[in-house]
Amino acid sequence: MNAREALRRAGExxxxxxxxxxxxxxxxxxxxxxxTGALPVMxxxxxxxxxxxxxxxALVLNxxxxxxxxVEAMVLAGKTANECGVPVxxxxxxxxxxxxxxxxxxxxxSEVRVAAVCGNAGEISTxxxxxxxxxxxxxxxxxxxxxxxxxxxxxxxTVAATGPVDYVSDGETTLAxxxxxxxMGRIVGSGCASTAVVGCLAASxxxxxxxxxxxxxxxxxxxxxxxxxxxxxxxxFEPRLLDAISALSEKxxxxxxxxxxxxx
Amino acid sequence: MNAREALRRAGExxxxxxxxxxxxxxxxxxxxxxxTGALPVMxxxxxxxxxxxxxxxALVLNxxxxxxxxVEAMVLAGKTANECGVPVxxxxxxxxxxxxxxxxxxxxxSEVRVAAVCGNAGEISTxxxxxxxxxxxxxxxxxxxxxxxxxxxxxxxTVAATGPVDYVSDGETTLAxxxxxxxMGRIVGSGCASTAVVGCLAASxxxxxxxxxxxxxxxxxxxxxxxxxxxxxxxxFEPRLLDAISALSEKxxxxxxxxxxxxx
Amino acid sequence: MNAREALRRAGExxxxxxxxxxxxxxxxxxxxxxxTGALPVMxxxxxxxxxxxxxxxALVLNxxxxxxxxVEAMVLAGKTANECGVPVxxxxxxxxxxxxxxxxxxxxxSEVRVAAVCGNAGEISTxxxxxxxxxxxxxxxxxxxxxxxxxxxxxxxTVAATGPVDYVSDGETTLAxxxxxxxMGRIVGSGCASTAVVGCLAASxxxxxxxxxxxxxxxxxxxxxxxxxxxxxxxxFEPRLLDAISALSEKxxxxxxxxxxxxx
Numbered sequence: 001m002n003a004r005e006a007l008r009r010a011g012e013x014x015x016x017x018x019x020x021x022x023x024x025x026x027x028x029x030x031x032x033x034x035x036t037g038a039l040p041v042m043x044x045x046x047x048x049x050x051x052x053x054x055x056x057x058a059l060v061l062n063x064x065x066x067x068x069x070x071v072e073a074m075v076l077a078g079k080t081a082n083e084c085g086v087p088v089x090x091x092x093x094x095x096x097x098x099x100x101x102x103x104x105x106x107x108x109x110s111e112v113r114v115a116a117v118c119g120n121a122g123e124i125s126t127x128x129x130x131x132x133x134x135x136x137x138x139x140x141x142x143x144x145x146x147x148x149x150x151x152x153x154x155x156x157x158t159v160a161a162t163g164p165v166d167y168v169s170d171g172e173t174t175l176a177x178x179x180x181x182x183x184m185g186r187i188v189g190s191g192c193a194s195t196a197v198v199g200c201l202a203a204s205x206x207x208x209x210x211x212x213x214x215x216x217x218x219x220x221x222x223x224x225x226x227x228x229x230x231x232x233x234x235x236x237f238e239p240r241l242l243d244a245i246s247a248l249s250e251k252x253x254x255x256x257x258x259x260x261x262x263x264x
Numbered sequence: 265m266n267a268r269e270a271l272r273r274a275g276e277x278x279x280x281x282x283x284x285x286x287x288x289x290x291x292x293x294x295x296x297x298x299x300t301g302a303l304p305v306m307x308x309x310x311x312x313x314x315x316x317x318x319x320x321x322a323l324v325l326n327x328x329x330x331x332x333x334x335v336e337a338m339v340l341a342g343k344t345a346n347e348c349g350v351p352v353x354x355x356x357x358x359x360x361x362x363x364x365x366x367x368x369x370x371x372x373x374s375e376v377r378v379a380a381v382c383g384n385a386g387e388i389s390t391x392x393x394x395x396x397x398x399x400x401x402x403x404x405x406x407x408x409x410x411x412x413x414x415x416x417x418x419x420x421x422t423v424a425a426t427g428p429v430d431y432v433s434d435g436e437t438t439l440a441x442x443x444x445x446x447x448m449g450r451i452v453g454s455g456c457a458s459t460a461v462v463g464c465l466a467a468s469x470x471x472x473x474x475x476x477x478x479x480x481x482x483x484x485x486x487x488x489x490x491x492x493x494x495x496x497x498x499x500x501f502e503p504r505l506l507d508a509i510s511a512l513s514e515k516x517x518x519x520x521x522x523x524x525x526x527x528x
Numbered sequence: 529m530n531a532r533e534a535l536r537r538a539g540e541x542x543x544x545x546x547x548x549x550x551x552x553x554x555x556x557x558x559x560x561x562x563x564t565g566a567l568p569v570m571x572x573x574x575x576x577x578x579x580x581x582x583x584x585x586a587l588v589l590n591x592x593x594x595x596x597x598x599v600e601a602m603v604l605a606g607k608t609a610n611e612c613g614v615p616v617x618x619x620x621x622x623x624x625x626x627x628x629x630x631x632x633x634x635x636x637x638s639e640v641r642v643a644a645v646c647g648n649a650g651e652i653s654t655x656x657x658x659x660x661x662x663x664x665x666x667x668x669x670x671x672x673x674x675x676x677x678x679x680x681x682x683x684x685x686t687v688a689a690t691g692p693v694d695y696v697s698d699g700e701t702t703l704a705x706x707x708x709x710x711x712m713g714r715i716v717g718s719g720c721a722s723t724a725v726v727g728c729l730a731a732s733x734x735x736x737x738x739x740x741x742x743x744x745x746x747x748x749x750x751x752x753x754x755x756x757x758x759x760x761x762x763x764x765f766e767p768r769l770l771d772a773i774s775a776l777s778e779k780x781x782x783x784x785x786x787x788x789x790x791x792x
Contacts, residue, residue: 048364100576235770242499312628506763
């Protein structure tokens, strides 16, 4: 679904998006979700995740800070989302950096049917089994376009590798998204936030197909462009980014002609 | 105690407020506490909560993200607060959304004597046993005025339901608070922050009686009004809200004539 | 190493800094690390901390919110850092406030060879075994200059006590740092952030000697001075502080003549 329609629907239906995420960027992720027009909820006790996911319109799993209980909660919530037909969006933060993260991603995609995987080039390359260099949670190299195609085919999912250009593929169609601004890479959690926006638009659209994911990233990038002009650095950029997301999601018609999504 | 006197005392005595809270809004809650003139401390290891609470002038329990250990820590800290005669303020985030949350609130109010319960209309209605619609952690419906009276009588506590109008009751007196601004509902953690302000003023006043709670919410709402005029959206609103809380708590006389608290 | 050289190197080498830290200020700590020119990574699962630390150029341990598993992870990561010759920087948040915190600090400095300890005067006095008054995580008293010398000699490490004047000692040389602004004490996590900056410059310099630590604190203080002039209160100060750190770390030559570091 295109971004304008998905945002219009989000504003009307206020879909609930259930995040199981890291404790570093959780506040930004929640605020980005709210600014996009959805309702965020964070819950990760194994006692309640099935119930919470069953109320939600999308589930976003982000492995930025891992512990064993959280992984179990992610599997439980993911299976519930599959049963309910709710799209699951996975952000494999730091895959390739440590064995635990790589293994956790492997487990999640084998036990849960994910609708979309969104990460940086290094993380997606790791998932693809390609050579990549990941330092901590930052990607330093990787052939993003090849990686998204490979992972999309392997998983039967939409796969996005974000960076100066975002690549999005479902294995057949591959799109390039050229919106964005360098300041986005200078705040912690920009990647987590973009995955959250994908989750919101998937919740609204009821699908995480290649168009919906690419449009979500283009919308997020356009908000970053708007925010950058009002910022003096990464600190003032973050609140301005939330303002810009909110302004565009309230008046999606302002996106007309701004989304730079191209077929490859 | 009225807000001006409570804020003046907070500025003099810098009361310690012990929060056991969620990991989504914890930073905002801590900064709001500091801006109100109190000293925040977050501690939830069962090994130290009794010691930390015994040093504090108020205990704020917020169930926004739950896990079994944290619930045990809340009970331990709550009992310590009761022994020390320190007011306990409870924010039943998401009560009604999942059985775990509803059950946890029931356990907390049965094992700990709470001085005040502050939530949104749906959460308070759930605690009251009334019908309510809670989606995730957002309240969508509920008769707030009836709910606060019922819960206040049942618990022998001050109960507040926040929203466009806040209702505060001790079972006999019910007050309506009309300060605030719609932007407050567009940042994540506005409710957690208002409960934190209640905790700060209760710490300063030594009581969470109906006047203290209503004045805390009116003060917080007035700060929101000041911040809204300087904001371009929810992102820039949050830092402006902290500035406004800080400015008013440093010069409480500026609240003169601004608090919209009325008996019902 | 002086701040200008350390920042220049950080910009070139983008050293990875591994933080095991509290959930209150973790987002600020990560953003400060990124703004300083380093790459932050947060990881605390015992299954991955050894691997993550072995990839890092510095390890920062912050005990702001403790639980038993995290303490074990800190010990594991600390020992790995020692094996790899990577500097370990410890922030003993709240030492002296509860027995758990004091005990944890004792355990960490006995099992891990720390390169630097950075805390407020009360925390460092507690580590020194001096009388101190710590309320929650705020220091209210303590003889900082005496405390840093004592702890530095006892541990064979660089020790900093931050406050209106920061004192830094390696047991032989003691330096006073007079940069900074009162607004820095009015945001939650300013101390955690200063320790993060010490970690970043130690990562870049390959050492946490007395000059590196003092210069890191002076640099951070200078950024606070720049930010204060653009702020209307603690809320708007925080994003401005990140902007200022980022601007100075990108052009370290702007620090020329601004660092107020004096021998005692």
